[in-house]
Amino acid sequence: MEKTNITIIGAGVCGLAIGAYLSREYRDILVVEQHDAFGRETSSRNSEVIHAGLYYPKDSLKAKLCIQGKDLLYAFCAEHAIPHKKTGKILVACNHEEAAKIHAIQKNALESGVTRLHFLSQKELQHLEPDIRAQEALWSEDTGILDSHQFMKTLYENAKRQGTEFAFNVEVVEISKKNTGYRITVKEPDGDLFSFETSIVINAAGLRADRVAAMAGFDIAACGYKLHWSKGQYFRISHPQKFNITHPVYPPASKTDLGIHITPDLAGGLRLGPDAHYTEDIDYSVDENDKKIFCDSVSRFLPRLTLEDLVPDTAGMRAKLQAPGVDFSDFVIQEESKKGFKDFINLIGIESPGLTSSLAIARLVRTFL
Numbered sequence: 001m002e003k004t005n006i007t008i009i010g011a012g013v014c015g016l017a018i019g020a021y022l023s024r025e026y027r028d029i030l031v032v033e034q035h036d037a038f039g040r041e042t043s044s045r046n047s048e049v050i051h052a053g054l055y056y057p058k059d060s061l062k063a064k065l066c067i068q069g070k071d072l073l074y075a076f077c078a079e080h081a082i083p084h085k086k087t088g089k090i091l092v093a094c095n096h097e098e099a100a101k102i103h104a105i106q107k108n109a110l111e112s113g114v115t116r117l118h119f120l121s122q123k124e125l126q127h128l129e130p131d132i133r134a135q136e137a138l139w140s141e142d143t144g145i146l147d148s149h150q151f152m153k154t155l156y157e158n159a160k161r162q163g164t165e166f167a168f169n170v171e172v173v174e175i176s177k178k179n180t181g182y183r184i185t186v187k188e189p190d191g192d193l194f195s196f197e198t199s200i201v202i203n204a205a206g207l208r209a210d211r212v213a214a215m216a217g218f219d220i221a222a223c224g225y226k227l228h229w230s231k232g233q234y235f236r237i238s239h240p241q242k243f244n245i246t247h248p249v250y251p252p253a254s255k256t257d258l259g260i261h262i263t264p265d266l267a268g269g270l271r272l273g274p275d276a277h278y279t280e281d282i283d284y285s286v287d288e289n290d291k292k293i294f295c296d297s298v299s300r301f302l303p304r305l306t307l308e309d310l311v312p313d314t315a316g317m318r319a320k321l322q323a324p325g326v327d328f329s330d331f332v333i334q335e336e337s338k339k340g341f342k343d344f345i346n347l348i349g350i351e352s353p354g355l356t357s358s359l360a361i362a363r364l365v366r367t368f369l
């Protein structure tokens, strides 16, 4: 192929959702992915929670796309028989300081347009989660869990059926701007380089979206596009039947992450995590020494939890625009004509709630074409 209309870099959930949505209307779409299949990075290393959008500042892209994306995602899962469950979620406070935090979270969420959110009485909490102890508990009815692999597989199949082409094992290594459009050079599995032209570039490269933007000539420091990686580890409860937990249960979020929470999965398992540590390396190992931190953190509201209940599970990497010490950074999702890169669409800093927001992100990207 010498020329294509739209090139999407990255077959994570965002690249797949964009490919599936645009291919309903546009021809000649190519998705380029460095791994041998879709969803090999962050999109398959997360909590698989459909977020209701409690935490993000009013009018931020995160708030708007999460709230819109959640509704689209529930509808999509129902339409395509993707395993999912609207479990609801409980946000717990174990002391006065945390109670003040969850009241502030509720206030922000209601201002941002989140609905079906109210405080539980102790009796209601005990009815929903008999093993959980909390001073106060906020109930978010619209939170849920899904099978993210089935979701991505369906997006992939829809995109393919509608004519989107996928090039796996192919890494984008160079992008140069032409008078109109872009020339993209990729490294093929045998190490050979191959170049082609494209009218439109959509950068959905997750953890490396800043590097891909830099390849095209964006000054990522000046644009504020430098990504900071934050690792999140999970531990699994080895005998989940010991507990009677059927809803995600969260402590109050901090400024950088949602706090180590309990998430039930669709197979009846229970995971704790993720924690959050800024790091320079992509590393999916789980440090067994951190078990005590997880246990101490969650046993505050699940008192029967002991160290022996926990086994290391997986880890994921967040692509954060938020540098250490910064309060909040929004998603960057924009067409870059103003910076001199017509028809180049950047998606940068797509951390949580990126999975929940993915179908809404695809619709936003469509408005730039």
Ligand SMILES: Cc1cc2nc3c(=O)[nH]c(=O)nc-3n(C[C@H](O)[C@H](O)[C@H](O)COP(=O)(O)OP(=O)(O)OC[C@H]3O[C@@H](n4cnc5c(N)ncnc54)[C@H](O)[C@@H]3O)c2cc1C
Pocket (backbone or CB within 6 Å): 009, 010, 011, 012, 013, 014, 015, 032, 033, 034, 035, 038, 039, 040, 041, 042, 043, 044, 045, 046, 047, 048, 049, 050, 051, 170, 171, 172, 173, 204, 205, 206, 207, 208, 209, 212, 232, 233, 274, 315, 316, 317, 318, 319, 350, 351, 352, 353, 354, 355, 356, 357
């Ligand atoms: C620990 C953790 C928990 C999370 N929990 C949730 C949750 O419960 N709910 C929620 O809504 N969100 C959650 N998220 C966020 C969510 O997982 C991400 O927002 C989402 O997966 C990002 O998808 P993506 O397509 O942007 O990136 P990715 O999935 O990382 O995909 C990017 C793709 O680009 C490819 N790529 C990169 N560079 C190149 C190149 N040069 N050439 C070719 N291909 C390239 C990569 O190989 C990769 O496949 C969580 C994230 C983490 C880390």
